Amino acid sequence: MKKQEPTPKIDFKSEKDMPLAPYSLGLMLHNFTGAWRNIRPEINLKECIQCGICWKFCPDTAIYIENEYPVIDYTYCKGCGLCAEECPTKCITMVEEEK
């Protein structure tokens, strides 16, 4: 729901630094999956009816809600285009990413 802040990646200098028990040390938020993207979604907020469908169907949880409007987190958006396809007013458009 809120914007997710990247977490640091932990560098292990040797095997001895690794935890003895197999538990997780943090989230995968250091992995910026936005680099996988070829096309980017852009929301035209003037036509947005605040239905929340884009937020609901995002497989990467890359859409968060700020000031009652959806905002796309380009750090993590993989550019699958589900939000643009499912948007009832078609206010999300997929734009070619500039390289």
Added chain:
Amino acid sequence: MKADKEIKKKRMRLSLPPEEYMHSGHLACQGCGATLAMRYALKALGPRTALSIPACCWSVIDGPFPYSSLSIPIFHCAFETAAVSAAGLKAGLEMVGDKETTVVAWAGDGGTFDIGIQALSGVAERNDNIIYVCYDNEAYMNTGIQRSSATPYGAWTTTTPVKHYKNRPKKDIDAIMAAHRIPYLATANISYPEDLYRKVRKAKDIKGTRFIHIYTPCPTGWKTRPEDTIKLGKLAVQTCIFPLYEVEDGSTWKINIKPRDKKPVKDYLRLQGRFRHLNEEAISFIQEEVDKKWARLLKYEEVSPL
């Protein structure tokens, strides 16, 4: 990004709770259905949940050790032991006095239909207090699209190439599980998140083995466009290929969504590259099979409680 001043402020109404237990940065393909299934299921289950995951797509999506994209504990177990590992976890938690934690076995279709069915059957027979979730993407997608017994008739996979496409129907795991007379069984679909949420929520409050079968399209293995994931899920329900229903105690069958006018299966098949080779004859055979299955299901509901 701030909304323009001309836009009127309205409260956003969300149909699902805003808490997230699945976070960004995971390793799923674009448009993955399995991540959506996990996201909705965890919204319903809450933070006091432990997962037992065998080898399946989710053991990769979650990320390499020592990271995880879920904020709940996960136990990676051997391929065939998802159900019994979860039952063991639950028994252990009960021994130390923790009765609140829900233990969930989260397996793919290979770990449920083929490899894990023996353990699952044993757990269902003993009625161990776990939730078993099978997310069904209809092949071994994690290892590179091999045929499983969940693969539907006519589908292409790497082990059933176009010349020798699969000529056996999909295994009816829901009927097998219903025959175990478990307290709760449901089929769910990621395109109907509210329905999925309600079912997982309901399963959480029931004691005994609960089985939830979630339909999750896979753009990589089905050769579909990633943006069609939700559309495929909706079509699967509207064409009655994957009907949504619940079974309580193996006797009370209830169909949740009955499409008013059934769509032809052709609409569903032509969106997928794995069915591209099928001719009219094969498509009409699939239509017949789907109609038969749907008629049988309607009859089950009519005569229930059995």
